[in-house]
Amino acid sequence: MSPSVPPTMERPHFIGIGGAGMSGVAKLLAQRGALVAGSDSRESETAAALRALGVTVHIGHDAAQLAQDATAVVVSSAIRPENPELAAARERGVPVLHRSEALAALMEGTRPIAVAGTHGKTTTTSMLAVALSALGMEPSYVIGGDLDAPGSNARHGGGEVFVAEADESDRSFHRYAPEVAIVLNVELDHHANYASMEEIYDSFETFVGKVRPGGTLVVSADQPGAVELTSRVRDIGGLRIVTVGEAQGADLRVMKITPRGLTSEVTVLLDGRMLTFTVSVPGRHYALNAVAALAAGIAVGAPARNLASALAKYTGVQRRLQLKGEAAGVQVIDSYAHHPTEMAADLEAIRAAAEGGRVLVVFQPHLFSRTRELGAEMGGALALADASVVLDIYPAREDPVPGVTSALIIDAARAAGADVTAESDRDAVPGVVAGMAKQGDLVLTMGAGDVTDLGPRILARLGS
Incomplete structure (x- = not known):
């Protein structure tokens, strides 16, 4: 053995x-x-x-x-x-x-980078895994999504670095002792486990407190929750804090993000010099994820300019604005977004890449507890689309909650002026979307449940 x-x-x-x-x-x-x-x-x-x-x-x-x-x-x-x-x-x-205990045991004897935050963990972990691999550092990694094929979410590498997602949803990220911790954002989510933002902050403070002495915290300088967390952990002894983002005063400051279709060009100020590199997925939020990955890679010794170039090797992860195909002039893209912030960010990114076509969404809410607390905000996010089809709630691990249905989202979306169709029959969705879509449109299947399975069926119906 x-x-x-x-x-x-x-x-x-x-x-x-x-x-x-x-x-x-x-x-x-x-x-x-x-x-x-x-x-x-x-x-x-x-x-x-x-x-x-x-x-x-x-x-x-x-x-x-x-x-x-x-x-x-x-x-x-x-x-x-x-x-x-x-x-x-x-x-x-x-x-x-628990899975996190097994993962923590596998991190022993390595230099772990733990990626945390309410949104963006999978993308940022993937970016680091791909870029460090391209540099020949042979990292081990465990990701919460597949890079390009089923089973590509983990690798045992021969190098010292271990990159992993750190899941806050059940506080399991408290079990890790990383050399580098990334906190992308801090927002209220996972309502079955957290009753308030104060509990969320306490949980993230505990996570940051696990960083090894002399280690580094890479944290957003833009997102309010991350900024508040930074103020709370500044006095932790032996912790080096690197702030990243567009805010003036960020240690690694983003000077410009230029959309280029389904990619972006990012310019950062690093050690007094400008550094420009390509991010091969669309959207400001993915560009900022790449900058956080850049800072973390530098913290474990990767050369900055080489790492920036290597980040362009990342071409996406399954379910994160993943192009599923095109039929009848309509592109179908899959999004894992299920929190209002994620939904709005992905819709804004796709809008910028739509080149005049309409953005149509098939949205499946995820969890009764999340819908109960954030249904109105989800409806507001859907107002960014030209039209939406909303499915029943995907329960995952939860039992139904009386009075909590997709109607909470649909009513809020319609109140915001959105064009929304309620559809309880998943099998009817491909026909509904085919009847709505026109050449040049973009269709987003959106949610953390099995809505992803509808992408190929929509394409087949469009092509029939």
């Missing part, structure tokens, strides 16, 4: 192994030589990619699938206590680890 695999991780069993975060840790362990097994509720391309690495993937959940020699069971916060494999592990005394 490779020394890079902790003893408890030699024969792990992952419940929900097909999930974006879980599959990354499982893949990394398999690449390090562990005998990995797990289960998921359905077949997927991710399951196939894991099997190609020698991972045993069961479909469905059954206590009999937990091997007798399993050294640990790994779960995420989405796994319910009554899951039969989890119950079997507890009965047999098999150690149960």
